[in-house]
Amino acid sequence: MLCAQPYISCRASANARVCSSPNRWVIKVYNEDNSSRAIEVPSDVTAQDICQLFILKNHCNNDHSWTLFEQLSHLGIERTMEDHESVMEAQSGWGMDANSRLYFRKNYAKYEFFRKPLEFFPEHMVSLSSETSEMMNHSQLIQTFLHSSMCPEIHGYLHAKEQGKKFWRKSYFVLRRSGLYVSNKGESKEPRHLQFIAELCDSDVYILLSGRKMYGAPTDYGFCIKPNKSSCPRDLRLLCADEEHIRTCWVTAMRLFKYGMRLYQNFIQPDQKERTSPLRSISENSLVAMDFSGHRSRVIENPSEVLSVAVEEGLSWRRKSCHRLSSHGSPSTSQIHMSNLAIHTTQPWFHSRLSRDEAHRIITEQGLIDGVFLLRDSQSNPKTFVLSLCHTQRIKHFQILPVSKVGDEGELFFSLDGHTRFSDLIQLVEFYQLNRGVLPCRLKHHCSRIAL
Numbered sequence: 001m002l003c004a005q006p007y008i009s010c011r012a013s014a015n016a017r018v019c020s021s022p023n024r025w026v027i028k029v030y031n032e033d034n035s036s037r038a039i040e041v042p043s044d045v046t047a048q049d050i051c052q053l054f055i056l057k058n059h060c061n062n063d064h065s066w067t068l069f070e071q072l073s074h075l076g077i078e079r080t081m082e083d084h085e086s087v088m089e090a091q092s093g094w095g096m097d098a099n100s101r102l103y104f105r106k107n108y109a110k111y112e113f114f115r116k117p118l119e120f121f122p123e124h125m126v127s128l129s130s131e132t133s134e135m136m137n138h139s140q141l142i143q144t145f146l147h148s149s150m151c152p153e154i155h156g157y158l159h160a161k162e163q164g165k166k167f168w169r170k171s172y173f174v175l176r177r178s179g180l181y182v183s184n185k186g187e188s189k190e191p192r193h194l195q196f197i198a199e200l201c202d203s204d205v206y207i208l209l210s211g212r213k214m215y216g217a218p219t220d221y222g223f224c225i226k227p228n229k230s231s232c233p234r235d236l237r238l239l240c241a242d243e244e245h246i247r248t249c250w251v252t253a254m255r256l257f258k259y260g261m262r263l264y265q266n267f268i269q270p271d272q273k274e275r276t277s278p279l280r281s282i283s284e285n286s287l288v289a290m291d292f293s294g295h296r297s298r299v300i301e302n303p304s305e306v307l308s309v310a311v312e313e314g315l316s317w318r319r320k321s322c323h324r325l326s327s328h329g330s331p332s333t334s335q336i337h338m339s340n341l342a343i344h345t346t347q348p349w350f351h352s353r354l355s356r357d358e359a360h361r362i363i364t365e366q367g368l369i370d371g372v373f374l375l376r377d378s379q380s381n382p383k384t385f386v387l388s389l390c391h392t393q394r395i396k397h398f399q400i401l402p403v404s405k406v407g408d409e410g411e412l413f414f415s416l417d418g419h420t421r422f423s424d425l426i427q428l429v430e431f432y433q434l435n436r437g438v439l440p441c442r443l444k445h446h447c448s449r450i451a452l
Contacts, residue, residue, distance in 0.1 A: 037452040047084070068081045069104075076209045114267050125155060146256070155174045161215060204225075205255065351374050371441050
């Protein structure tokens, strides 16, 4: 509930938390557009508690991807807060910094590595440590991270910023359960060649938001290890990868090494609740195409028939709407047609007047996994639209062209390939949510924004 009592300033950040009673705190949470909302919470509130509160207040679909982010603006870094983490404990390390914030938004990649581990951990970067002679079984890759008796390690080249210096040096790093090490002799993993860099138990891993500008990073894929109780830039261990999937591997492994089985429990907890719920769960594999045009509905078994039935159903609905409205002296058919073309503006996956860079940023923030997407207006051609889609941790952009069909009174359709035509963007999205078509993968997770 919103706090109606006068705010009493505490020694923590004035922008972050305010004391209202010994066991209650008022914290401020931000949205992607930097709008904010203050809420009163108990002192033992967790990140998951905050997310559940905003999901209920905003009537969001609880798909378990809503996440609380900790952003330290003065350091230019950000991290995903784990569901079980104490919000007050995290904020205790902010000191008097008034620019530190909590953000509420989606992160589809939060637990995706449990579902598709081989996509997050390239084979050439993962191995068992030299302490055991067993060969790693990739089908049990996650188990090696969750059980302390096993000793997996991540290894590869990273750029590291020398402390107290401006330049970055590329070296060979090894991440083990005991911490992060750098080799001072090529790719040697011998103990005499490995120098200890940082441990994970009392530190957190963050993404650099503007690594090139603030720290002179050689690429855009920077991250760092920050001690929990320090907010000094000198204490950051600044690292940088050459590619996004390499950074993702290192950051994910550090999360697994630090939290282990607790991270897995956070992942399976929502599924356990769903299994005990009386509501029937529906998997995407159980969805089938149906034809309701006749007296009796039927399942469409021929994949090539799905599109034609969908298009005809959409056109039939629009013809009925036009006839009903025109008979009551309502707008003309052409006006109704234009209204149908603009109906996509009400959809959560449509982001009007969004630049290519902004689309890239939003998708990156909400998780670089296959199928994360949004639609936006084209900046180069005002009459077209663009589908921005993530596949294999890379963001690709597909132009949606308006096409007219000869003999249809100039009626416009939309198409990605020039041949498969749709009456509006909603129909296009719904089709590619069920069919890959010309896309590298199906549309699975739309990037959405909500008002707090």
